[in-house]
Amino acid sequence: MAAVMVAAGKDGGCFINAHILGIFRRHHKPRRLSRAPSPMLASFDATTISARGLTRRFGAHTAVENVDLELKRGEVLGFLGPNGAGKTTTMQMLTGNLAPSEGEVSICGIDLLAHPVSAKEKIGYLPETPPLYRELNVDEFLELAVRLHRVPTAQRREAVARAKQRCGLTDVGRKLIGSLSKGYQQRVGIAQAIAHEPDVLILDEPTVGLDPNQIREIRALVRELGGSRSVILSTHILSEVEAICDRVQIMHHGRVVYSDSIAALKALQSGRTVVCGLERPPAEAELAALPGVIAVERVGDRLFRLQLASDGEPSAQLVARAAERNWGLFQLAPAQTSLEDVFVNLTK
Amino acid sequence: MIFTIAAKELRTLFTSPLAWMVLTAVQLVTGYAFLKRLDDFLQVQPQLVQLTSPPGVTELVLAPLFATTAFVLFFAAPLLGMRLIAEERRNQTMVFLTSAPVSMTEIVLGKFVGHALFLLLIIALITAMPLSLSGSTSLDYGLLASLFLGLVLLALGFAALSLYISSLTTHPILAAFGAFAALLVMLLVSETAGDGVRARGWHVPAALVQVFSPLKNFEPFGKGVIDTYAIACAVLFAIVFLVLTVRRLDAQRLRG
Numbered sequence: 001m002a003a004v005m006v007a008a009g010k011d012g013g014c015f016i017n018a019h020i021l022g023i024f025r026r027h028h029k030p031r032r033l034s035r036a037p038s039p040m041l042a043s044f045d046a047t048t049i050s051a052r053g054l055t056r057r058f059g060a061h062t063a064v065e066n067v068d069l070e071l072k073r074g075e076v077l078g079f080l081g082p083n084g085a086g087k088t089t090t091m092q093m094l095t096g097n098l099a100p101s102e103g104e105v106s107i108c109g110i111d112l113l114a115h116p117v118s119a120k121e122k123i124g125y126l127p128e129t130p131p132l133y134r135e136l137n138v139d140e141f142l143e144l145a146v147r148l149h150r151v152p153t154a155q156r157r158e159a160v161a162r163a164k165q166r167c168g169l170t171d172v173g174r175k176l177i178g179s180l181s182k183g184y185q186q187r188v189g190i191a192q193a194i195a196h197e198p199d200v201l202i203l204d205e206p207t208v209g210l211d212p213n214q215i216r217e218i219r220a221l222v223r224e225l226g227g228s229r230s231v232i233l234s235t236h237i238l239s240e241v242e243a244i245c246d247r248v249q250i251m252h253h254g255r256v257v258y259s260d261s262i263a264a265l266k267a268l269q270s271g272r273t274v275v276c277g278l279e280r281p282p283a284e285a286e287l288a289a290l291p292g293v294i295a296v297e298r299v300g301d302r303l304f305r306l307q308l309a310s311d312g313e314p315s316a317q318l319v320a321r322a323a324e325r326n327w328g329l330f331q332l333a334p335a336q337t338s339l340e341d342v343f344v345n346l347t348k
Numbered sequence: 349m350i351f352t353i354a355a356k357e358l359r360t361l362f363t364s365p366l367a368w369m370v371l372t373a374v375q376l377v378t379g380y381a382f383l384k385r386l387d388d389f390l391q392v393q394p395q396l397v398q399l400t401s402p403p404g405v406t407e408l409v410l411a412p413l414f415a416t417t418a419f420v421l422f423f424a425a426p427l428l429g430m431r432l433i434a435e436e437r438r439n440q441t442m443v444f445l446t447s448a449p450v451s452m453t454e455i456v457l458g459k460f461v462g463h464a465l466f467l468l469l470i471i472a473l474i475t476a477m478p479l480s481l482s483g484s485t486s487l488d489y490g491l492l493a494s495l496f497l498g499l500v501l502l503a504l505g506f507a508a509l510s511l512y513i514s515s516l517t518t519h520p521i522l523a524a525f526g527a528f529a530a531l532l533v534m535l536l537v538s539e540t541a542g543d544g545v546r547a548r549g550w551h552v553p554a555a556l557v558q559v560f561s562p563l564k565n566f567e568p569f570g571k572g573v574i575d576t577y578a579i580a581c582a583v584l585f586a587i588v589f590l591v592l593t594v595r596r597l598d599a600q601r602l603r604g
Contacts, residue, residue: 095447099602120449131444133356135363147352148448192444 046108048073048122048230049094049200054103056089063089065254066103069232073199076226078241078262079234080339081251082347087234088128090251091204094232095125108199121150124198128205130189134178138169138188141177142195149196163195166221183214190218194225201231207240219244238339248339252347265339273307274315275299279328291317303331349450353458354465357432361466370428374420374470381416382477385409406488410478411570414495417474418566421467421499421506422535426527428466429510432459433597434523446601456593460511467503471496491572498569501582505562506531508589515596531562538564559584 047070054067064086071077081087092098094105096116105112105119112119133141142160151159164170167187172180177188186206193201203222207215215237222231223244235241241248242262250258281287281302288296292314295307308314315332322329361367389408396402436442445455475496481487513527514520538561546554558564559581568575 097443097446097601117449117451120447123447125443125447127440127443127447129440131439131441131447133360133441133444134439135360140359144352144356145444145448148349148445148450150349150449 046073047071048108049105049232051094051105052103054090054093054105055101056086056093056098057101063254064093064100067251067254067256069094069249069256071200071230071232073230074227075247076222076231076233076245078245078248079232079251080236080238080241080248080343081234085251085347086254087251088204089254091125091127091202091232091234095123095202096120097125121196122199124193124196124201126189126193126203126206128208130185131192132177132185132188135176137174137176138164138180138191139173141188142191145192146195149198151196159195159197163191166194166224167191168217183210186210186214186218190221197229199229201225201229203231203233205234205236207235207237215240238343242339250343250346257346258342265342273305273334275303275305275331275333276318276329277303277331278322279330280326282325282327290314290321293318349454350458350461353445353450353455354462357459357462358465361428361431361462366428366431367466370424371470371473374424375473378413378416378420378474379477382409382413385412386481404488405481405485406478406491410487410492411495413474413478414499415570417471417499418502418563420470420474421503422531422563423528424470425463425467425503425506425510426513426524426531429463429507429514429527430520430524431514432463432511433514433593434517435514435520437518438520452594452597452601456511456590456597460507460590460593463511464504464507467507468500471499471503488572494569494572494574497574498566501569501579502562502566505565505582505585505589508586508593512589512593512596515593534560535563537561555581559588 049069049071051067051069054064054069055062056064067086067090069077069090079087079090089098093100093103094112096105096112096119099113107119107122110119110122133144136144139160142163143156146156146159161170164173167190169184169187169191172184177185180188186209190203190206193203206222207218210218219240222233225231226244226246233241233245242265245262247261248258248265249256279302281304284296284298284304287293287304287306292309293306294309297305297307299305306318319329319332321327386405386409389405433442436445446452450458475492478487478492509530510523510527513530514523516526517523537557545557558577562582562585565575565578565582565585568578
């Protein structure tokens with residue numbers, strides 16, 4: 001891994017190329033394991049973050065209600081929701097910046113509310129506005145970050161160097177943070193979150209305000225980091241979630257309204273699912289018996305969700321059969337399967 | 349952790365022009381005051397020697413210089429203290445500290461130590477002025493030590509108070525103005541109400557008033573009296589505002 005980084009490390013975007021070539025994912029995990037201290041080894045496959053019944057009220061207003069969340073090492077969770085849905089509040093509670101009104105959070109088995117200091121050691125957090133001291137230079141700032149996160153003195157220099165390398169900051173170590181561009185400042189924000197090798201990484205809209213190239217770089221970085229730790233990522237960009245997350249949760253009005261794995265969502269997309277509306281529907285068995293129809297699910301009085309085989313022309317046959325038997329076909333449309341459809345449907 | 353945060357405070361302070369401007373202004377003002385007093389002293393010295401027990405240079409030059417320094421701190425502490433929490437909140441960097449594995453007490457103490465160390469630097473620079481006379485005349489080192497201790501206690505109190513006021517708001521200017529107003533009120537209270545209350549024999553309220561009169565507690569040190577009651581009051585004053593700051597920040601985490 002180090003060789004790849006050094007070889008490609010001349011420009012900031014090195015990790016993208018490495019990632020696209022598939023070098024990182026495959027080699028990352030074993031190398032991490034061999035270098036990691038033993039406690040990490042022991043808890044490698046364990047649940048890293050779990051929250052139960054998280055509720056937060058501000059006076060009479062309930063910002064977050066009964067949110068459950070569980071993440072295993074190596075998972076990347078996409079956290080979606082319209083503005084004001086309670087994403088940031090939830091993240092503040094997960095990082096110990098805001099006390100929940102009800103519920104509990106545990107980080108690698110440590111209760112965040114009872115033992116905040118030891119739990120926070122395992123979290124890296126990038127808030128919506130990156131918390132940067134503009135008057136410090138990048139090296140000083142990252143040094144401060146690892147110091148505050150109790151990285152042993154002997155490992156500090158290496159931790160800072162590694163974080164800079166990962167975020168493409170090697171060349172700007174001595175520049176003042178205030179003089180850096182927004183994209184670089186965002187990278188510094190991410191670097192301070194990952195420098196102490198946290199088990200849980202919580203990123204609140206890490207790609208907001210960046211240009212497309214920078215967004216690609218940061219996505220690649222998140223994917224790389226997701227290989228060895230848990231990442232929670234809040235964003236408005238749905239394609240981002242589809243591209244880099246393993247699971248997705250959608251929040252609306254302070255509640256989790258959707259929670260599924262991206263793999264399941266993609267399976268639904270590829271399965272050619274259609275919704276068909278019939279005025280005078282036959283029995284479900286009759287629909288299921290049609291050639292090319294794999295499964296039938298009744299979703300309303302006159303609405304059916306049909307899963308179609310990928311070969312042949314099942315929809316044409318369906319239309320023909322409907323006309324022949326006078327079922328009164330009034331709708332035949334692809335089922336809502338994209339993340340955008342799910343999102344819009346649940347939160348409009 | 350406390351010293352890591354204190355070092356960070358000092359580092360960010362010294363990269364801003366504010367620290368250097370304050371130090372320069374303080375040196376100019378107190379340097380002028382020192383030289384003027386010294387000049388006056390040299391003019392009256394021939395008459396002083398005719399007295400049976402003439403006051404020395406320490407009493408006539410250094411004591412007033414340190415009283416001037418007390419007033420300099422009166423302005424400097426709120427001005428430098430406004431950045432501590434209010435500005436961090438405004439720049440949304442406070443979350444950097446609160447997300448780190450450090451307790452709220454450590455954060456508050458770190459900021460307090462950083463702030464107090466800067467005020468201590470001001471005091472040290474001013475103390476260096478009279479020490480420059482030590483080669484040519486004999487100084488009253490006892491009185492000098494007493495003055496120094498008094499100023500340090502005063503600085504600790506001012507630092508704690510301005511830290512607390514800074515935790516109440518997100519506007520640095522408001523924090524500076526608030527801390528300044530609070531100190532002014534305390535000054536006025538200690539001038540008037542304290543004595544009135546004591547004269548009526550109300551000892552507990554009088555003692556409370558004295559705790560919240562930092563300048564009043566400085567007075568005995570100015571005369572070379574190490575007053576343990578004044579030391580206790582000054583320490584209590586600092587502790588009260590540090591505890592209030594921790595509570596205030598904790599409440600923010602709880603209530604949002």
